[in-house]
Amino acid sequence: MSDAGSGPCTLAIDIGGTGLKAAVLDPEGRMVVKRVRVPTPSPSTPSTVLDTLAGLIKPLPPFDRISIGFPGVVRRGTVITAPNLGTKAWRGFPLQDEISKLFGKPARLENDAEVAGLGVIDGKGLEVVITLGTGFGSAIFSDGRMTPHLELAHHPVRRSETYDEYVGDAALKAVGRKKWNRRVLRIIVILRALLNYDTLHIGGGNAANITFKLPKNVILASNDKGITGGIRLWDDGVWHPR
Template identity: 35%
Template sequence: MKILVVDIGGTHVKVASSDHVVPLKIVSGPGMTAQNMVDQVRTATEGWEYDAISFGYPGPVAKDGPLAEPHNLAAGWVGFSYAQAFPGKKIRFINDAAMQALGGYRGGRMLFLGIGTGLGSCLIFDGTIVPLELAHLPYKKGRTYEQYIGLAGLERRGKKAWRKSVLKIVALLRAATVCDSVLLGGGNAKLMKKLPKGTSCGANSNAIQGGFALWAAPSSFGRAGD
């Protein structure tokens, strides 16, 4: 089975497939709707062959679509007919952080934190994926975790203060989730310098590999699409 992977982010939508493993980037942002995404993905992948699609979505999902509107994109994602937009294709949705985590998972209990435009989070507990929604929980000074270590926090506070906050939040959330390891992903993970033992930065290809793995062995990853 040939798979198309669509990783939907607040800055870019990345698209790859079994035959095109180096992802294409489509600019997203606060004006992007589900229909915009579909139109641009279909245009970018014209002539590609695929049987199934893995969508990584920045928010809670069911297997066939989003359950809530995204924070960093336009509205109109919930209730959109993705099956109609891609007729004849099998479709699965997974939280975008969970898809990245799945691509970088190597066993045990792992916390994934995606530090990009926003903050994605996911726990893989002995092979079972547990998508989390930590980004908008209050952290301190009336601001959320995402406002400290998402893009807005980086731009507001500068790299040095931002790195310190990342390390503090990693330690706090690792202790709270009782994890063996922490995997950092997202576009800004590369800005980190020294990381504590048990914390590492994931490869850029993790989201794409996670999208493939979602169909290759879904039963071994618990509620991967929920």
């Protein structure tokens, strides 16, 4: 058991299409030291990602358990899709168990947008979380509980373009910030009509590029929430393996 506080410390890992991030959280979910980050290796195979994570966490303090956010669909600790890493290499990979074996600690794995959402939601009403980064992540919460995962990233939003293609990092670079902002605003309008959310939280590294005035029930979230939300994966009132 860690000596930082009166409970277990958690290694929180955020696996992204462009970067791997990690931090150790105290029992209240605060970072014990500044988070560490390295670029996602290329090719992004399970073995190269695991090797990179092993080196990434070496300077971090001790921990008792692990939370992982992954950019794709996961079921009961196993990867189903990994669109920004290479689904073919990842499909069926038991990432939760492999990370647990790698570091010798119990681990819990969930979609990265859902882990980030656990760090930002208020737990009241219908809350939607989207992340704008390499791709487009989404999560839906009802009174603080995760609902069945909806992979909006691969649903068409305009003609044959998916959400990933419409507002992902490649789209931002291709069309420029002004047009990209119009696209993000259009998605906000679509999600409001589709889900009638009480609150929409927007996170991810590219959220910093938003320049328009947000509606009153739309909130920008800290990019660190993909890390700090990991503490709540160990709340048994929240965690329900799917």
